[in-house]
Amino acid sequence: EPEVTQTPSHQVTQMGQEVILRCVPISNHLYFYWYRQILGQKVEFLVSFYNNEISEKSEIFDDQFSVERPDGSNFTLKIRSTKLEDSAMYFCASRWLIRTDTQYFGPGTRLTVL
Amino acid sequence: AQTVTQSQPEMSVQEAETVTLSCTYDTSESDYYLFWYKQPPSRQMILVIRQEAYKQQNATENRFSVNFQKAAKSFSLKISDSQLGDAAMYFCAYRSGGGDDKIIFGKGTRLHILP
Numbered sequence: 001e002p003e004v005t006q007t008p009s010h011q012v013t014q015m016g017q018e019v020i021l022r023c024v025p026i027s028n029h030l031y032f033y034w035y036r037q038i039l040g041q042k043v044e045f046l047v048s049f050y051n052n053e054i055s056e057k058s059e060i061f062d063d064q065f066s067v068e069r070p071d072g073s074n075f076t077l078k079i080r081s082t083k084l085e086d087s088a089m090y091f092c093a094s095r096w097l098i099r100t101d102t103q104y105f106g107p108g109t110r111l112t113v114l
Numbered sequence: 115a116q117t118v119t120q121s122q123p124e125m126s127v128q129e130a131e132t133v134t135l136s137c138t139y140d141t142s143e144s145d146y147y148l149f150w151y152k153q154p155p156s157r158q159m160i161l162v163i164r165q166e167a168y169k170q171q172n173a174t175e176n177r178f179s180v181n182f183q184k185a186a187k188s189f190s191l192k193i194s195d196s197q198l199g200d201a202a203m204y205f206c207a208y209r210s211g212g213g214d215d216k217i218i219f220g221k222g223t224r225l226h227i228l229p
Contacts, residue, residue, distance in 0.1 A: 031215065043159070043205065045216035056215060089157055093217075100147070100166070103209075103217060105159035 002026045004106035006092050012112045013082055021077045021109045023092030032075045033093040033103060034067065036060070043091065049075065082113045116141045118208050120220035127196045128228050134181075135191045135223045137206030145211030148182065150191045153203040153222070162204070165189065167211065193225075201227045 005024045013019050025032050034046040047057040049067050064080045075094075079086055089110050093103040117140045127133035139148070150162040165173045165182050172180050177194045193200055206220040 033216070035217075042221045043217075043219040045218070048215050058216075091159060093159075102161060102164060104161070105151075107156065107158040110157075 004092055004094055004104050006090075006106040006109050008109060009107065010110045010112070012114065015084055015113055016081050019079050019082055019111065021079075021090050021092075021111070023075045023077070023094075023106055024073050025075055025092065025094030026096075026104060027073070029094035029096050029104075031055075031095045031097075031103075032067075032069070034077045035091045035093065035105075037089040037091065037108075038085075039088070046077075046090075079111075082111075084113050087111055087113045116143070116146075116208050116210070116218050118206050118218055118220035120206050120223050122223045123221070124224045124226065126226040126228055127193075129196055129198060131196055132192060132194045133196055133225065135193075135204050135206075135225065137189045137191070137220060139187050139189060139206070139208050141187070141208065141210075143210055143212075147209045147211065148180075148189045149207040149209070149217070150178070150180070151205045151207055151219075152200075153205065154199075154201070159205075163191070196227050198227050198229065201225060 007022045032049045035043050037043045047061045048055045066078045068076050089108045091108045092106040095101040095103045119138045146167045148165045152160045152162045163175045163178050179192045181190045203222045205222045208218045
């Protein structure tokens with residue numbers, strides 16, 4: 001069964017450094033998402049992406065965040081200058097076409113900012 | 115704005131018994147979707163079951179079923195014949211049928227299975 005994959009599974013970085021989290025959505029899916037989960041808290045929406053542009057973003061998704069689909073398979077989340085409070089689990093999700101389609105989640109990347 | 119509330123931070127159930135996890139939500143929309151996601155220790159988010167608000171019939175998936183009460187805005191998950199592999203964090207979630215495409219999650223209920 002096709003699945004969403006994410007790399008790396010765990011990333012450790014120093015405060016102020018840039019990180020890029022990578023996702024490979026399910027191959028025929030057209031809508032892509034990033035969510036994050038700070039340890040012990042609920043999962044929060046960050047951004048949705050369709051047709052090579054952001055379709056929706058939350059207040060969390062400020063100027064230090066950016067997303068990109070650099071080729072036909074990858075979907076990336078970049079954090080320009082990481083802060084301690086960016087430490088969290090980051091989940092990528094994708095869905096096919098119709099609004100009723102389910103969003104499928106990847107296994108997540110655990111980001112630790114020191 | 116829509117909200118999802120899970121009032122039980124933790125629950126325990128004996129193996130092979132039945133357990134019900136509670137969820138309430140608040141929305142002014144009539145068209146929406148509700149979900150239960152499971153997050154085992156590996157932290158991957160796995161879809162357990164989904165319910166379309168326009169459907170009166172409660173969704174079922176094998177040992178998992180929901181009790182969807184639209185008027186009361188309640189969406190509980192029943193797990194029958196609990197197994198050790200069911201131990202996980204369970205998140206109730208909401209998605210609008212139009213407009214916003216994002217999923218809104220509750221805070222989760224940690225389910226322990228007692229052997």
